[in-house]
Amino acid sequence: MSELSTAITLSGGASIPRFGYGTFRIEDGDTQAAVETALETGYRLLDTAVGYGNEEGVGRAVAASGLKREEVFLTSKVWEHGYDDVRRNLDESLERLGTDYLDLYLLHWPRPNVDLYVESWQALLDARSEGLIRAAGVSNFTIEHLDRIEAETGAAAELNQVELHPYFAQPELRAYHAEHLIATESWGPLALRGGALFDEPALQAVAAAHDRTPAQVALRWNLQRGNVVIPKSVTPDRIRENWAVLDFALTDEDLAAIDALDTGVRQGGDPLVVGND
Numbered sequence: 001m002s003e004l005s006t007a008i009t010l011s012g013g014a015s016i017p018r019f020g021y022g023t024f025r026i027e028d029g030d031t032q033a034a035v036e037t038a039l040e041t042g043y044r045l046l047d048t049a050v051g052y053g054n055e056e057g058v059g060r061a062v063a064a065s066g067l068k069r070e071e072v073f074l075t076s077k078v079w080e081h082g083y084d085d086v087r088r089n090l091d092e093s094l095e096r097l098g099t100d101y102l103d104l105y106l107l108h109w110p111r112p113n114v115d116l117y118v119e120s121w122q123a124l125l126d127a128r129s130e131g132l133i134r135a136a137g138v139s140n141f142t143i144e145h146l147d148r149i150e151a152e153t154g155a156a157a158e159l160n161q162v163e164l165h166p167y168f169a170q171p172e173l174r175a176y177h178a179e180h181l182i183a184t185e186s187w188g189p190l191a192l193r194g195g196a197l198f199d200e201p202a203l204q205a206v207a208a209a210h211d212r213t214p215a216q217v218a219l220r221w222n223l224q225r226g227n228v229v230i231p232k233s234v235t236p237d238r239i240r241e242n243w244a245v246l247d248f249a250l251t252d253e254d255l256a257a258i259d260a261l262d263t264g265v266r267q268g269g270d271p272l273v274v275g276n277d
Contacts, residue, residue, distance in 0.1 A: 006246070008228070010158040011181040012128070014103060014135040017073055018223060019246065020045025021239070022187065022232035023054055031057025032064070034234045039065045039072070041243045047161075047187075047230045048097075049077035049108055050089055055096035063098055074099060077108040077139055077161075079275070081116035086123035090132060105133040106161055109269075110145040113276035121149040121157075135159065139187075140271045143176050150180070161185040164227060166197060166218055169262040174226070185228040190218050192267040202257045210248055213241065220245045221258045 007015045021038040023031060023046070031054040035046060039061065048058045055076060062072050074097060078089045086107075094100060105124055110117045124136040137159035138146070150156040160177060164170050164186035177184045191197040198204075198214040207217045215231075219242060222229045231242045250258075 008183060010104075010135050010137075010183055011156070012135050012158050014158075016104065016135070016159070016183065016228060017043075017045040018228055019043070019219075019243070020047055020073070020075075020228065020230040022047045022230035023052055023058060024049075024187070024232050026052070026054055026057075026232070026234055028054040028057040030234055032061045034239070035061035036064060037236045037239050039067065041240050043239075043243065044071060045073045045075070045228070045230065047075045049079070049106075050093060051077070051079045051108060055093055059097040059099065069099060073103040075104040075106065076102055077106040078120075079108045081107070081111055081114050081120045083119045083123045086120045087127065090123075090127055094132070101131060102133045104135045104137055104159065106137045106139045106159070107141075109140045109275045110138070110142070110271055111275035112145070112272060117145065118149055118152045121155075122153055125153060125155050137161065137183075137185075140269070140274070142271050143173060145271070146176070146180070146182065156180050157182050159183040159185055159228070161187055161230075163188050163192075163266060163268045164222065165189050165191040165267075166200075166203070166221060166258050166261040167191050167263050168266055169225070169259065171262075178226075183228060184226065185230065186222050187230060188268060189222045189227075189229045189231055190215055197261075200261055202261060206250065206254045206257060209254070210250070212245075212248065216241065216245050217250070217254075217258070220248065220250055221255060224250055224255060 021043040139161040203214045
């Protein structure tokens, strides 16, 4: 392990691992084996969502791992909005995951045209007060959305999970997060079209200098930029390869070269559009 810390403390006091395992687009039938491989490799942060349809597989893997519940940091996300719907979804997620609490629960998208994200956020705050979740956060929220939930409820998100990779580095949002004590978590850390990223000469040069793969360098860049990172793979060798980013460090010159790849263009969904119907 290099100088990078293995965990950060969220504003509410919960400690979240810096590097975790994402389960987006993994079928439930494939989830248990993949998550078991991740846990055997050393991952302790697991990220799922109601919308992924694989919470049961994640829960089975945790139960089969032999690890104590407190050794695994479980995150899930809720798609539906509205106070009662969020609370119902949380109860259902807990049942599918086979646990009586979540370490982190997130509003998956702001869905601004539905305009229920403030009362949905209040549902998370109440669940946190009741001990059903240890930390409350959001996903894909913009500065405008973050400002509003804090202004109207008096409580800022503890974490915002957003698209973040060398092509879309979100420096303005990360600066806002730092000012408001909101942790940044990166989904899609290898870009949604990773092949193009891996072919970038700058990334390849840094990888060659450290005897690492371009994917490992992109993940390490994300970590050294202060983010929690949750790469996803179902391939055991790739799961283990992704994990091998904790024992080397990029130089300031390496980081600057990768920063220069930022296009400012999203590859994933637009938070102002997704889920508005």
